[in-house]
Amino acid sequence: MPSDPVSELMPLVYDELRRIAASYVRGERPGQTIQATALVNEAFVRLAGERARHFNGRTHFLAIAALSMRQILVQRARARNAIKRGGGPQRVTLDDANAANVEAAFRRPEGAPGDIDVLALDEALSRLTALDAELARVVELRYFGGLTVEEVAEVMGTSPATVKRQWALARAWLKRALDDGVRS
Amino acid sequence: MTPQQWERLKNLFQDALEQPAHERHAWIAERCADDVTLLREAEALLATHETVGTFLEEPARVDPGDLETLIPGTVIGSYKVIEEIGHGGMGVVYLAEDTRLGRLVALKSLPSALSMQPDLRQRLRREARAAATISHPAVAVVYALEEVNDHLFIASEYVRGETLREEIARGPIAPDRARAIAAEIAGALAAAHDAGVIHRDLKPENVLIKSDGGVKVVDFGIAQIEGPEATRLTRAGSMLGTPAYMAPEQLLGQTVDGRADIYAWGIVLSEMLTGHHPLQGRGDTRHVHLTGPFATVIARCLHADPSARYVSARELVTALGSDSLHKSTQGIESSHEGGLTPAPVSRFWWEFHQAVTALVYAVMVIPAWYARGQIGGWQGRAFFIAVVTTVVVATTARLHLWFTSRFYPGELDWVHRRSSRWIRIADWLFGATLVIGGVMIGDERSPLAIVLPSVAVGVVVAFLLIEPVTTRDAFKRSGISPSS
Numbered sequence: 208m209p210s211d212p213v214s215e216l217m218p219l220v221y222d223e224l225r226r227i228a229a230s231y232v233r234g235e236r237p238g239q240t241i242q243a244t245a246l247v248n249e250a251f252v253r254l255a256g257e258r259a260r261h262f263n264g265r266t267h268f269l270a271i272a273a274l275s276m277r278q279i280l281v282q283r284a285r286a287r288n289a290i291k292r293g294g295g296p297q298r299v300t301l302d303d304a305n306a307a308n309v310e311a312a313f314r315r316p317e318g319a320p321g322d323i324d325v326l327a328l329d330e331a332l333s334r335l336t337a338l339d340a341e342l343a344r345v346v347e348l349r350y351f352g353g354l355t356v357e358e359v360a361e362v363m364g365t366s367p368a369t370v371k372r373q374w375a376l377a378r379a380w381l382k383r384a385l386d387d388g389v390r391s
Numbered sequence: 392m393t394p395q396q397w398e399r400l401k402n403l404f405q406d407a408l409e410q411p412a413h414e415r416h417a418w419i420a421e422r423c424a425d426d427v428t429l430l431r432e433a434e435a436l437l438a439t440h441e442t443v444g445t446f447l448e449e450p451a452r453v454d455p456g457d458l459e460t461l462i463p464g465t466v467i468g469s470y471k472v473i474e475e476i477g478h479g480g481m482g483v484v485y486l487a488e489d490t491r492l493g494r495l496v497a498l499k500s501l502p503s504a505l506s507m508q509p510d511l512r513q514r515l516r517r518e519a520r521a522a523a524t525i526s527h528p529a530v531a532v533v534y535a536l537e538e539v540n541d542h543l544f545i546a547s548e549y550v551r552g553e554t555l556r557e558e559i560a561r562g563p564i565a566p567d568r569a570r571a572i573a574a575e576i577a578g579a580l581a582a583a584h585d586a587g588v589i590h591r592d593l594k595p596e597n598v599l600i601k602s603d604g605g606v607k608v609v610d611f612g613i614a615q616i617e618g619p620e621a622t623r624l625t626r627a628g629s630m631l632g633t634p635a636y637m638a639p640e641q642l643l644g645q646t647v648d649g650r651a652d653i654y655a656w657g658i659v660l661s662e663m664l665t666g667h668h669p670l671q672g673r674g675d676t677r678h679v680h681l682t683g684p685f686a687t688v689i690a691r692c693l694h695a696d697p698s699a700r701y702v703s704a705r706e707l708v709t710a711l712g713s714d715s716l717h718k719s720t721q722g723i724e725s726s727h728e729g730g731l732t733p734a735p736v737s738r739f740w741w742e743f744h745q746a747v748t749a750l751v752y753a754v755m756v757i758p759a760w761y762a763r764g765q766i767g768g769w770q771g772r773a774f775f776i777a778v779v780t781t782v783v784v785a786t787t788a789r790l791h792l793w794f795t796s797r798f799y800p801g802e803l804d805w806v807h808r809r810s811s812r813w814i815r816i817a818d819w820l821f822g823a824t825l826v827i828g829g830v831m832i833g834d835e836r837s838p839l840a841i842v843l844p845s846v847a848v849g850v851v852v853a854f855l856l857i858e859p860v861t862t863r864d865a866f867k868r869s870g871i872s873p874s875s
Contacts, residue, residue: 218465231455240452280451282462282475323447338397346447353450372405378447379404379440386439 220268221275223250244353247272266362273352277329280351284325324385331384335377342377345370396429403433408440461485461500468539470498470546477596486549489534496534497550497609501543512543518588519545522611527582529575531599531609550607555598555663562666565805566684569663570711572598573685575606576656577711580704583611584649591647593655594636595662635668639695650697653704657692660685669693685711738796741861745793748853749786752821755846756782759828762839766831774831777824785817818854822847 227249231241251268328350336343341363348354348362356374360367392400403422407415415437423430461483465472470487476497477484487498501515519536532548555572558564564572576598583590590597590611599607634642638654641647661669664683670693681690688710694700701707756779763775788810795806829843 221462221465228453228455240454242449243451243453246453276451276453278462280453283454323451325451338392339401349450350447351451372408375408375440376401376404376436378443379436382443382446383435383439 216271217275219254220250220271221279223254224272224275224279227253242353243273243276243351247276247353266358269352269354269358270348270362273348273354276353277347277351280325281329327385328381331381334384335380342373342380345373346377346381349374392432400429400432400436403429404436404440407433407437467498467542467544468537470496470537470544472498487546489546495549496546497531497548498537499545499547499610501545512538515543521586521588522583525583525586525588525611527579529579529606529608530582530611531607533611547609548607550599550601550609552599552601552607554596555600555659556595558600559595559662559666562808563805564663565802566664569660570685572600572606572663573656573660574708574711576608576659577704577707579606579608580649580652580656581708584652584704589647589649590652590655591641592636593652593659595659598659635670638697640697648697649704650700650702653692653700653707654694654697656704656707657689660692661689742793742796744853744858744861745789745796748858749789749793751846751850752782752786752789755825758839758842758846759825762828762832762843765834765837765839766828770831774824774828777820778828781817781821781824785814785821788814788817815854818850822850825850 224246227246228241247269250272251265254268332343332346335346344363345359348359349356354362356367356370359374360370363370403419407419410418416434419433419437420430423433461467461472461475463472463474467487469491470489473486473488473495475483476486483500485498485500487496488494489496516536519533522533523535525533531550534546534548537544537546576593580590580593588611590608592610593608597608597610599609601607636655636658638647638651641651641654658669661681664685669681669689688707691710692700692707701710759775759778763771765771766774792803792806792810792814795803825843825847829840829847832840832843834840
């Protein structure tokens with residue numbers, strides 16, 4: 208069914224990302240959150256030896272990794288929202304101090320203030336794709352994949368200067384879309 | 392925006408950035424003289440660019456735990472993940488399709504930290520096997536423990552419905568219903584204990600209420616892990632058991648038997664009745680004062696000393712049956728009971744309002760019948776059916792409220808919460824139908840063309856202006872807020 212190579216390789220990349228993440232979860236390495244860059248690079252290093260033949264080089268891998276990251280983060284944010292919503296608009300039941308502490312211990316740490324609303328970003332990014340797919344791709348690679356300008360240029364087959372210009376426009380456009388999104 | 396416009400905007404913006412910062416705006420204005428929309432867009436983008444700061448500069452951060460979740464479509468052994476349906480201390484639950492048997496299952500993925508430990512894995516295997524032997528209608532069946540690479544999954548019966556937590560969040564549950572649910576849970580516990588399985592994590596989140604009203608307790612035996620390995624897992628987000636529902640001996644890490652489940656059951660029952668956790672706000676949990684229905688039963692379950700609790704889950708069912716509902720025992724505090732206390736005098740006008748409104752609605756069926764004839768055709772029939780339907784809903788619900796208030800004041804709070812939205816919808820539809828009916832009567836001389844819309848106005852005024860007042864008066868003392 209999935210004839211396109213990206214969807215075939217996705218599980219492979221995704222699996223590797225998960226495996227690395229698991230080592231963080233087990234406490235083998237410190238840190239509550241890790242940068243996508245670190246994770247993606249590490250996954251590449253691990254996969255490069257054994258399964259690099261699946262990928263048309265490093266750039267191909269990075270592109271898939273960025274896409275996985277976006278899916279993972281969006282999926283997660285959506286699930287988290289669904290859980291928060293619970294059974295519709297209602298007051299929180301455990302309003303007592305004791306249980307609230309307990310609840311707090313179970314809640315995953317929310318992002319620091321000023322963090323990006325991943326769902327809103329994803330939605331805005333989809334709109335940007337409709338307008339200018341290349342620009343959106345640059346954002347996906349830079350933000351979700353943690354790629355540098357040079358790496359993005361390599362993946363996209365353009366020059367770093369072009370990527371820089373695209374990146375500036377995409378950031379301004381998205382910032383505006385997100386700020387507007389609050390109102391409308 | 393057309394592709395051409397976008398292309399132009401893009402070039403404009405990017406070229407503007409090549410200009411010295413202070414000349415950019417003038418530069419753009421000069422080039423957009425012919426197109427104000429474009430100018431405005433370009434100006435806005437440029438302005439945003441100047442204040443964009445570090446927006447998106449820092450790559451996304453990932454919580455490693457997030458990567459333990461599976462995206463829809465992932466295939467695990469013979470299971471295909473459809474969507475995530477829950478997330479708790481013991482991992483993430485997915486709705487998945489068992490492609491071998493073509494049925495839906497709840498697939499719980501256990502934290503990788505757990506599945507990495509051989510002895511824990513061994514224990515989970517044993518536990519899953521035991522859990523699979525429990526046979527009781529209120530126990531969600533465990534199908535299998537699946538081991539795929541480094542990951543452990545428990546496949547169990549998929550139960551469609553909402554959690555007891557969601558139901559409690561809507562407000563206290565009527566004593567009769569709470570009793571029925573609690574009895575079902577106790578039955579499930581008894582069956583599990585007979586099979587040698589202790590739940591260890593009974594809480595409203597683990598009790599599902601099916602759409603047909605049946606009860607299912609999920610996650611049997613999954614929390615059967617204790618000791619130092621478990622405490623290592625107190626990373627935010629994963630922990631075994633839920634402290635708020637844990638018996639003292641379980642919290643202290645001592646040996647636990649079925650009586651720990653009985654403790655949790657007592658808390659769940661109390662929470663169903665009052666809408667909140669019985670130990671809330673109390674630092675000293677050794678002295679709990681309870682009032683209201685089943686206070687003695689709950690108090691016995693919550694004993695810190697397991698030997699003072701009921702011995703078996705079967706006893707719970709008997710105890711529920713023998714407790715008379717409105718008996719108040721061991722009462723000291725009564726603050727939570729406000730919602731269940733009737734306020735008869737101030738409630739008279741509210742009851743009067745409900746009864747009169749119901750009567751007026753019912754009487755309106757007569758003019759509606761004549762209006763049907765005057766409108767004629769299928770429109771007339773549709774109009775009449777709409778009137779009768781809304782009248783039936785609104786009057787039945789109102790009379791039920793009136794009846795409850797008269798004869799079962801203790802349950803009024805609950806009934807009111809449940810029915811007020813229906814009544815509100817029926818009121819609006821009734822008013823709207825009358826107006827539409829009035830308009831559709833072709834003959835302007837017909838008195839009904841005036842009467843129907845007038846009554847509609849009266850109805851709207853009554854429920855928008857008068858009802859909130861009588862409701863507030865009636866419920867003020869009993870702590871119910873008028874829900875409108």
